[in-house]
Amino acid sequence: MVRSEKTRQLIIEKTASIFNKKGYTGTYLSDLTNATGLTKGSIYGNFKDKNEVALEAFKFNYKFQTRQIIDKIEKEDNSVNKLITFLNHYKTSFKPIFKNGGCAILNTAVDTDDGNELLKKEVVKTIHNWHKKIVSILIEGVNKNELKEIDIDLFSYRMIAIIEGSILLAKTLNKPEILLNNIEHLETEIIQLKQK
Amino acid sequence: MVRSEKTRQLIIEKTASIFNKKGYTGTYLSDLTNATGLTKGSIYGNFKDKNEVALEAFKFNYKFQTRQIIDKIEKEDNSVNKLITFLNHYKTSFKPIFKNGGCAILNTAVDTDDGNELLKKEVVKTIHNWHKKIVSILIEGVNKNELKEIDIDLFSYRMIAIIEGSILLAKTLNKPEILLNNIEHLETEIIQLKQK
């Protein structure tokens, strides 16, 4: 990694959770300099503007949540276990997720709903990728007769909706059990979809 | 209504959707004056500060969503129909809700997650009220043998989570069918809970 690339990474890593907590408009350049120990000039030497930092911070936050989970899923050899593994992630990792400000997709989708087209597009792309991943597991399950026939599109979007809605409620009301319970309910549904 | 109360109402009505779309930090005094045609001095003559306008705007947005639905529910005489009526609201009213900037609870919960304690408290209070309303219908249903025995707390939070998560997805991806489908799935679940 060249010198400047290192600084870019430093800025992204140190500011990602701030953007996730305070939002794009609510995060100030001064937050970025405070968090990094760098000067404004240095931020602008490494990024075009605040928006570019926000964009990279969002990508980082998303990866932060996804990287490990993808690895774990790939190790499983059947679709049901993959889905269970995926859901299990939210049960074991809700603490660091909450500490990081909650789900980056949820936060950024709401934050960019008005204006900030670039960031909004990235969020949409990210949701699509997430959805595609779940769909591909479900297709694999149905094709290999591990799962009963279901409406894959409907089921996958319902999964995502429950997860996001549960994170919102659990975080806002400070009741993690809402997330845990709803995830467990989803797991039960999946077990019932299993072909005997 | 006295003159001052009229102006307060005007300000709230004209700015509520702006706050819902742009968030608290993202809505500027200039947005308020532009939307109302009033001067800054007039805004401050009628409200303590921007925060108070935001608070009232949130309440207004919530009522905007709730008033009609409560009325409709009260007309139903059994718990199942009440729940169906409640869910039906989201199927018939998603267009004005989306036009208004989406679900005020969702938006404001995310927006106020950092800072703005007053507004955050109001959001939490509002979710609690919403939850209590659903719980009371479910209790009524179980007591009158209209519904099978279920874990009421779990079911009610799961309903709210699905609705919120679905609004987020449907609005962000511009796919209202996600909301419609997930609502229909909930309706199916409720029908299955019916005592024969």
Next chain:
Amino acid sequence: MVRSEKTRQLIIEKTASIFNKKGYTGTYLSDLTNATGLTKGSIYGNFKDKNEVALEAFKFNYKFQTRQIIDKIEKEDNSVNKLITFLNHYKTSFKPIFKNGGCAILNTAVDTDDGNELLKKEVVKTIHNWHKKIVSILIEGVNKNELKEIDIDLFSYRMIAIIEGSILLAKTLNKPEILLNNIEHLETEIIQLKQK
């Protein structure tokens, strides 16, 4: 007193010490409404503008300090006793004077030194009157052979300077004894001027 004149008096009485404490610029219309319980419109119904209230408040503050003292002086039949009586006033009344914000002449002279010509002129006029009063006592004393020959103009201005400077120091340092000591020194000087 007609009705409006009563309200004018009320405004003046209730706000005089505020102007004395906070100065012309530092006293806000809201201070005036708070102190009087009246509305802004009512203040403007009784006075041309804030400046006119300030002017009357200054006159009131000055009278507040002067009325009693003049009365006491007039009762004395020789110049030395008149001067002693005059000086004695500051020893016995420094508490209410300080509570009222200090010497109105001192405060207003400093406050109006830049801008506010009307008020400044009133202060100058007031000092002149004060000075004239002292001069007239001194002339009477010399004419009646109660006092040695002195430079009356010099002595009178020195008296005023010591009093004002002492009030400033005593109030700022919160050491009333500075005022008391300096007044006593002046009294000693006057006793020494007595013709035997």
Next chain:
Amino acid sequence: MVRSEKTRQLIIEKTASIFNKKGYTGTYLSDLTNATGLTKGSIYGNFKDKNEVALEAFKFNYKFQTRQIIDKIEKEDNSVNKLITFLNHYKTSFKPIFKNGGCAILNTAVDTDDGNELLKKEVVKTIHNWHKKIVSILIEGVNKNELKEIDIDLFSYRMIAIIEGSILLAKTLNKPEILLNNIEHLETEIIQLKQK
């Protein structure tokens, strides 16, 4: 001097007399930008807020009055000449002092009497230092038998009171001779204190 320190100095030097003339509340940010040719942002880049500028401006105004005089005093080798030199300063320098808005201590003491604790404390500290300086000269004089025994505390506070009161009168009435005459009277008193 680094660039930032230069700008700070520029702001202080260019605005000190404005603060002295118009007071803390009466001096606006626009006065500061007009006087310096800088932008508001630049003022705030160099100072925490207006209060900090006012504080430094006061210190500057005080030094403006004091620096030269201290130097002159130190060159004298006996206490009487030190006192005479000190008093002489007001006779020779009243013009620039008046042009600068008068005595900074007097003006700021009155201005900050209500509110602005930081600035008020600085004024009190400054008066204490001034008083201590005079006291130390008087003690030296008594110890070295240059001066008769006197109550040093009383005499020193009387000196300061006369000077401040005289500046107030001379400036307000536009009669510098009041200051000159009262200073000369003080000089006479000091000469009479001389040990023969």
Next chain:
DNA sequence: GATGAATGAGACTTCATTCAT
């Protein structure tokens, strides 16, 4: 590549004053 002083637009807020009621 980094600095940080300076910018200038615009943020929130408060002021004295007016005027329809």
Next chain:
DNA sequence: AATGAATGAAGTCTCATTCAT
């Protein structure tokens, strides 16, 4: 006479961004 809602100018301060060094 009194009200108090509305004004509009001006207040203090902060923002993202630029640029000479």
